Amino acid sequence: MATVRFAVLRFPGSNCDQDALYTIRSIEGCEAEYVWHEEKTLRGFDVVVVPGGFSYGDYLRCGAVARFAPVMDALHQHAEAGRPVLGICNGFQILCEAHLLPGALVRNADCRFICRIVPLEVERNDTMFTSAYTAGETIHVPIAHGEGCFVTDEATLAELEEQGRILFRYSVKDGAKNPNGSMANIAGICSSKGNVLGMMPHPERAADKLLGSEDGRRLFISLKNSL
Amino acid sequence: MNLQTALEMGLNKAEYAQIIDLLQREPTLTELGMFAVMWSEHCGYKYSRPILSLFKNYREAQEQGALENAGVIALDDDLGIVFKVESHNHPSAVEPFQGAATGVGGILRDIFTMGARPVASLNSLRFGPLSNPHNRYLFEHVVAGISHYGNCVGVPTVAGEVMFHASYSGNPLVNAMAVGVVERSRIAGAAATGIGNPVLYVGSATGRDGIHGATFASVELGPDSESRRPNVQMGDPFMEKLLIEATLEALASGYIVGIQDMGAAGLTCSTCETASKGGTGMEIDVRKVPLREADMTPYEIMLSESQERMLCIVQDGKEEAVQAIFKKWGLHAAFVGRVTDDGLVRIRDNGEIVAEVPARALTDMCPTYHLDTREPEEIKTLQGFDPLQLPEPHQLSEPLTYSQCLLRLLDSPTIASKQWVTDQYDSMVQTQTLFLPGADAAVLRIRGSEKAIAVKIDGNGRYCRLDPFAGGQAAVAEACRNIACTGARPAGLTDNLNFANPEKPAGFWQFQRAVQGIAQAAEAFEVPVVSGNVSFYNETPEGPILPTPTIGAVGILDRIEHARGAAFTDAGCPVLLLQAYSDPSGGLGGSEFLSLIHGKEAGKPPLLSLEGERNLQQLLLAAAKNNLSATCHDLSEGGLAVALAECCILSGIGAYILLTQAMAETLPLSALLFGEAQGRALVTVNDEKDIARLEKLAQSFNVHAHWIGTTGGQELRIAVATTDCIRLPLGDMSEAWESAIPRRMSLSTAS
Numbered sequence: 001m002a003t004v005r006f007a008v009l010r011f012p013g014s015n016c017d018q019d020a021l022y023t024i025r026s027i028e029g030c031e032a033e034y035v036w037h038e039e040k041t042l043r044g045f046d047v048v049v050v051p052g053g054f055s056y057g058d059y060l061r062c063g064a065v066a067r068f069a070p071v072m073d074a075l076h077q078h079a080e081a082g083r084p085v086l087g088i089c090n091g092f093q094i095l096c097e098a099h100l101l102p103g104a105l106v107r108n109a110d111c112r113f114i115c116r117i118v119p120l121e122v123e124r125n126d127t128m129f130t131s132a133y134t135a136g137e138t139i140h141v142p143i144a145h146g147e148g149c150f151v152t153d154e155a156t157l158a159e160l161e162e163q164g165r166i167l168f169r170y171s172v173k174d175g176a177k178n179p180n181g182s183m184a185n186i187a188g189i190c191s192s193k194g195n196v197l198g199m200m201p202h203p204e205r206a207a208d209k210l211l212g213s214e215d216g217r218r219l220f221i222s223l224k225n226s227l
Numbered sequence: 228m229n230l231q232t233a234l235e236m237g238l239n240k241a242e243y244a245q246i247i248d249l250l251q252r253e254p255t256l257t258e259l260g261m262f263a264v265m266w267s268e269h270c271g272y273k274y275s276r277p278i279l280s281l282f283k284n285y286r287e288a289q290e291q292g293a294l295e296n297a298g299v300i301a302l303d304d305d306l307g308i309v310f311k312v313e314s315h316n317h318p319s320a321v322e323p324f325q326g327a328a329t330g331v332g333g334i335l336r337d338i339f340t341m342g343a344r345p346v347a348s349l350n351s352l353r354f355g356p357l358s359n360p361h362n363r364y365l366f367e368h369v370v371a372g373i374s375h376y377g378n379c380v381g382v383p384t385v386a387g388e389v390m391f392h393a394s395y396s397g398n399p400l401v402n403a404m405a406v407g408v409v410e411r412s413r414i415a416g417a418a419a420t421g422i423g424n425p426v427l428y429v430g431s432a433t434g435r436d437g438i439h440g441a442t443f444a445s446v447e448l449g450p451d452s453e454s455r456r457p458n459v460q461m462g463d464p465f466m467e468k469l470l471i472e473a474t475l476e477a478l479a480s481g482y483i484v485g486i487q488d489m490g491a492a493g494l495t496c497s498t499c500e501t502a503s504k505g506g507t508g509m510e511i512d513v514r515k516v517p518l519r520e521a522d523m524t525p526y527e528i529m530l531s532e533s534q535e536r537m538l539c540i541v542q543d544g545k546e547e548a549v550q551a552i553f554k555k556w557g558l559h560a561a562f563v564g565r566v567t568d569d570g571l572v573r574i575r576d577n578g579e580i581v582a583e584v585p586a587r588a589l590t591d592m593c594p595t596y597h598l599d600t601r602e603p604e605e606i607k608t609l610q611g612f613d614p615l616q617l618p619e620p621h622q623l624s625e626p627l628t629y630s631q632c633l634l635r636l637l638d639s640p641t642i643a644s645k646q647w648v649t650d651q652y653d654s655m656v657q658t659q660t661l662f663l664p665g666a667d668a669a670v671l672r673i674r675g676s677e678k679a680i681a682v683k684i685d686g687n688g689r690y691c692r693l694d695p696f697a698g699g700q701a702a703v704a705e706a707c708r709n710i711a712c713t714g715a716r717p718a719g720l721t722d723n724l725n726f727a728n729p730e731k732p733a734g735f736w737q738f739q740r741a742v743q744g745i746a747q748a749a750e751a752f753e754v755p756v757v758s759g760n761v762s763f764y765n766e767t768p769e770g771p772i773l774p775t776p777t778i779g780a781v782g783i784l785d786r787i788e789h790a791r792g793a794a795f796t797d798a799g800c801p802v803l804l805l806q807a808y809s810d811p812s813g814g815l816g817g818s819e820f821l822s823l824i825h826g827k828e829a830g831k832p833p834l835l836s837l838e839g840e841r842n843l844q845q846l847l848l849a850a851a852k853n854n855l856s857a858t859c860h861d862l863s864e865g866g867l868a869v870a871l872a873e874c875c876i877l878s879g880i881g882a883y884i885l886l887t888q889a890m891a892e893t894l895p896l897s898a899l900l901f902g903e904a905q906g907r908a909l910v911t912v913n914d915e916k917d918i919a920r921l922e923k924l925a926q927s928f929n930v931h932a933h934w935i936g937t938t939g940g941q942e943l944r945i946a947v948a949t950t951d952c953i954r955l956p957l958g959d960m961s962e963a964w965e966s967a968i969p970r971r972m973s974l975s976t977a978s
Binding site for chain 1 (some may be wrong): 654
């Protein structure tokens with residue numbers, strides 16, 4: 001089987017780029033390289049990861065500046081060609097700002113940054129991002145964000161629900177609570193074509209038993225298996 | 228210039244005369260400003276230097292002229308660990324968000340200036356009681372400032388401590404510690420060498436913020452402190468993140484000869500210190516410095532403490548290569564001058580000379596003072612109080628059961644869960660954090676090494692007030708004990724000495740005694756104090772703070788498998804109390820119990836035996852290494868009962884503990900349950916047959932191992948002889964412990 005090649009975008013202020021790179025490289029059959037925000041091409045990469053952090057300081061609004069980065073044209077082309085794009089945390093915010101995903105991420109309901117390992121429900125496993133999970137499974141993945149509360153208009157929310165585009169929700173079972181006030185407990189959604197996923201939780205931080213959870217690893221394995 | 232201006236800048240008459248003598252003329256305004264900041268206590272350590280030479284490492288480094296920005300210890304053959312702590316108390320008192328944020332930024336720069344990648348941040352915080360809205364405001368905004376800055380730069384905030392006491396009302400303590408990893412063969416220096424080498428200014432543009440910040444840090448806080456807000460710097464963590472990446476990349480090029488960050492005293496400090504260290508001079512033109520406002524005067528440019536700036540001395544001829552790296556990261560990179568051979572720091576403004584001062588006059592020739600010391604009168608009275616004479620809680624006019632006392636202690640913000648704080652910090656970025664906040668010490672794996680490190684910061688001002696010498700020792704002992712509990716060998720220390728006005732003999736006596744205690748403990752444990760910071764003048768019109776040295780400790784784990792957590796791992800595990808020595812006072816003096824239940828802060832602080840502490844540390848390491856201990860937790864504030872409760876809450880597993888009257892010796896039960904006698908830790912073993920093995924091992928280190936009970940169930944039950952004295956469901960304890968801070972913080976913070 002050919003090696004799956006991941007691009008990890010690097011904006012000034014990205015800070016989970018290294019973690020994504022290490023995690024992907026630790027998975028057999030996967031390669032990963034950084035792509036600087038000023039690059040104009042993503043040709044040759046199978047998957048593009050938009051990592052977490054504070055791109056351009058997140059000044060103005062999270063992800064609002066990054067959407068104008070030189071590399072973004074190539075990212076749009078990559079997505080339009082139906083190739084996979086994974087936005088994590090700040091990456092999710094950037095994908096929303098770039099209109100590759102609907103809705104927006106606003107300040108957490110209690111207005112404080114929150115870093116914690118939280119339980120997530122995997123809604124379905126018939127997607128390129130979740131095939132290595134069981135549908136309905138509860139997994140444990142860290143979140144670390146100040147602006148992770150997903151909001152959108154009612155029509156879009158209904159569409160997301162109907163089309164099964166909500167892939168991960170914050171679990172509210174067994175006393176667990178929605179950590180940030182997200183609509184419909186949304187933790188991650190995909191595009192209508194299903195090839196662009198944005199999620200606030202950090203799967204790259206849950207890919208090693210030593211760190212307390214390996215649940216995030218299967219997301220990258222799913223991606224590898226889909227290609 | 229005249230004397231009046233010098234006095235307004237914080238210099239005294241004799242110092243002003245000395246400056247005239249050094250220059251053989253009156254200083255210019257710019258020169259006077261430069262002297263004022265460099266000769267402030269904050270930069271020049273003019274009062275503390277004679278005392279700091281009590282530290283073996285400091286003394287040796289000073290003698291060899293090798294005092295660097297932050298100390299280094301070896302992790303393995305290739306990698307070193309760099310770490311340092313620094314206070315930002317005064318700025319945080321007047322502008323808590325920016326004060327705390329820039330505290331984090333400043334200490335991180337000390338680390339990556341040495342070529343080390345920052346891998347962890349810690350902090351030690353003190354506030355007044357949360358019943359006061361202004362204290363809640365300070366607490367909320369200090370935490371938010373640390374969160375804002377630390378999260379953005381992508382360095383995990385992994386451990387710390389927060390304590391509350393009335394003496395910190397209006398004078399919070401914000402001590403930020405940073406830890407980095409460096410290739411030992413590539414540690415960057417801060418000397419300006421190579422005559423003619425160009426001097427490169429990089430990072431943020433210079434603005435009018437923070438002028439005379441170092442001078443402000445060297446006076447007491449007062450009613451007019453609020454007007455010092457412009458002295459507080461503004462932080463830009465995004466710029467810092469770029470500076471980290473660009474600096475490390477530039478250092479890796481090999482073209483940087485010397486580098487220093489611009490912290491306190493900004494350009495003044497970085498120019499004169501690098502020149503002084505290199506035995507050279509330096510000439511710069513302030514008009515080449517990137518400015519936020521074009522009309523800034525040379526005085527303002529030289530004294531600005533704008534954040535996120537660096538001064539690099541570059542190899543002649545490599546200007547373009549180095550500049551290109553900083554430009555790639557979108558940073559200012561301007562050549563502002565050159566290294567010279569005349570020993571002078573010469574400042575030009577568009578060519579015209581505005582200051583010309585021998586570099587060493589600003590650094591080495593900073594006057595030092597041997598201040599008077601006098602034992603505070605209250606010490607004898609405080610120590611004369613015997614807590615053992617107090618009635619037991621059930622004998623009080625409003626009687627309390629031991630269970631009620633435990634719940635009260637768990638609800639005390641000093642002891643309670645700090646999750647409200649630590650949830651706001653990204654503790655996981657870089658994916659190296661094995662033990663998250665809340666552990667005895669954070670444990671981090673280090674990429675590129677088989678080894679792991681444990682890091683922690685600790686201090687107890689209450690013990691120090693009662694006896695600063697014992698308190699200083701206790702702070703070192705506790706930090707090292709915490710490290711050893713995780714299975715790591717204590718390998719290096721950094722200290723932040725937070726004290727009151729040193730010009731008052733009682734304040735300076737506290738400082739001197741505490742440093743003596745710290746230095747002695749460090750030598751006894753053979754753990755070097757590799758770096759540190761002094762913060763004086765922590766007093767308000769209401770009085771001084773508790774003398775509060777905080778000790779940052781770094782330990783090394785040869786193998787990750789040796790790491791031990793505090794939470795019980797399973798039901799049915801035997802619980803053992805390790806005790807290295809006995810304390811006839813029961814450890815009630817200066818305890819949280821004494822303060823909370825009896826409203827007293829007096830007595831002698833817990834007895835400290837350095838030999839006993841060392842034995843305990845070695846036993847804990849051996850027990851982890853031989854796979855004997857399953858979990859391990861340090862006993863500190865709140866004593867045995869609180870430590871047991873914490874192990875239960877963290878794991879969701881209860882325990883049944885049976886203490887014997889013999890263990891209490893002649894002490895009252897409150898001392899046995901809540902006394903803070905030192906030299907103790909709780910461990911569990913997996914199996915009953917391991918008990919005898921652990922007892923034997925303990926004996927070989929001269930430590931008593933008492934088998935006191937077994938884990939299991941959903942309650943903590945502590946009986947003495949046959950009588951239950953504490954019996955509490957886990958849910959009740961968790962509720963008290965977890966809600967203590969959020970409940971208080973849900974009240975308005977309007978100030």
